[in-house]
Amino acid sequence: MLLTIDVGNTQVALGMFDHKELVGHWRISTNAQATFDEARWQLVGILGADGFTQSDVRGVAISSVVPAMTAALRRVAPHVSSGPVVVVEPGVRTGMSIEIDNPGEVGADRIVNALAARERYGAPVVVVDFGTSTNFDVVGPDGAYIGGAIAPGLEISTNALISGTAALRMVEFSAPRSVIGKGTVEAIQSGGIYGHAGLVDGIVERIAAELDEPVTRVATGGLASTIVPHCSSVETVDPYLTLEGLRIIFDRNQDTE
Numbered sequence: 001m002l003l004t005i006d007v008g009n010t011q012v013a014l015g016m017f018d019h020k021e022l023v024g025h026w027r028i029s030t031n032a033q034a035t036f037d038e039a040r041w042q043l044v045g046i047l048g049a050d051g052f053t054q055s056d057v058r059g060v061a062i063s064s065v066v067p068a069m070t071a072a073l074r075r076v077a078p079h080v081s082s083g084p085v086v087v088v089e090p091g092v093r094t095g096m097s098i099e100i101d102n103p104g105e106v107g108a109d110r111i112v113n114a115l116a117a118r119e120r121y122g123a124p125v126v127v128v129d130f131g132t133s134t135n136f137d138v139v140g141p142d143g144a145y146i147g148g149a150i151a152p153g154l155e156i157s158t159n160a161l162i163s164g165t166a167a168l169r170m171v172e173f174s175a176p177r178s179v180i181g182k183g184t185v186e187a188i189q190s191g192g193i194y195g196h197a198g199l200v201d202g203i204v205e206r207i208a209a210e211l212d213e214p215v216t217r218v219a220t221g222g223l224a225s226t227i228v229p230h231c232s233s234v235e236t237v238d239p240y241l242t243l244e245g246l247r248i249i250f251d252r253n254q255d256t257e
Contacts, residue, residue, distance in 0.1 A: 001057050004062075005246075007064035007069045009133075010132045011030055015243035022243065028046070033068070039069075043080055057081040062085065063088040111245075112245035113242055117218050120238070120241070121216045124213065125139045126208070128234060131153055131222060133151065134152070134199070134200065136149040138211075154193075158173075173226055175189065196227050218237075220239060224237045
């Protein structure tokens with residue numbers, strides 16, 4: 001089996017693949033200050049609770065936007081796997097051309113998402129990843145990664161609103177009864193959910209207009225299922241897209257050995 005690990009700024013998504021089938025998945029909070037021992041025991045504990053042992057795992061694939069976590073997971077991986085470790089970074093084979101001004105600055109998770117979307121849905125395709133930031137990644141008609149957009153995510157935007165005001169408080173991220181909120185809580189929910197949906201629709205439609213041809217629109221990330229029902233521009237929610245991309249990249253790098 002293959003363990004895939006996607007480290008975001010807020011959460012870590014993990015997936016266990018038996019060949020091409022996702023047989024287990026988990027989400028935990030990102031802790032950039034975790035020691036090697038803490039990271040090892042947490043990962044071993046999660047896998048062990050569902051019956052997975054080191055001998056079951058043939059390899060590990062990692063993408064990370066948190067350097068401290070990347071370093072820790074490089075050390076932890078041999079304790080949960082009997083096989084190789086692939087970290088998505090410059091020099092790792094993806095099979096995707098990166099056609100932006102500085103290819104080295106694009107986040108690993110964005111390349112992983114773009115690759116998985118191209119393999120699953122074809123090109124051109126736009127991926128909207130709802131995480132700490134809301135990322136828009138574009139695969140052009142020829143299958144190359146051609147760039148995208150980055151916007152503040154729903155959670156970080158709401159946190160900024162609450163921290164910058166004296167009378168507002170955190171609310172549950174769910175749609176209110178109506179766009180016209182009947183109280184402060186519903187008003188914040190309306191602005192957050194419908195406002196973010198409008199942001200997504202605006203950017204996706206502008207991307208589609210620049211491509212000037214039919215484009216598939218795919219959403220992923222922890223808040224996708226909350227926001228996409230209120231969007232008009234996104235067709236599909238694929239919650240495990242990043243994990244699938246890691247599986248593809250791991251397999252491609254084994255082919256080169």
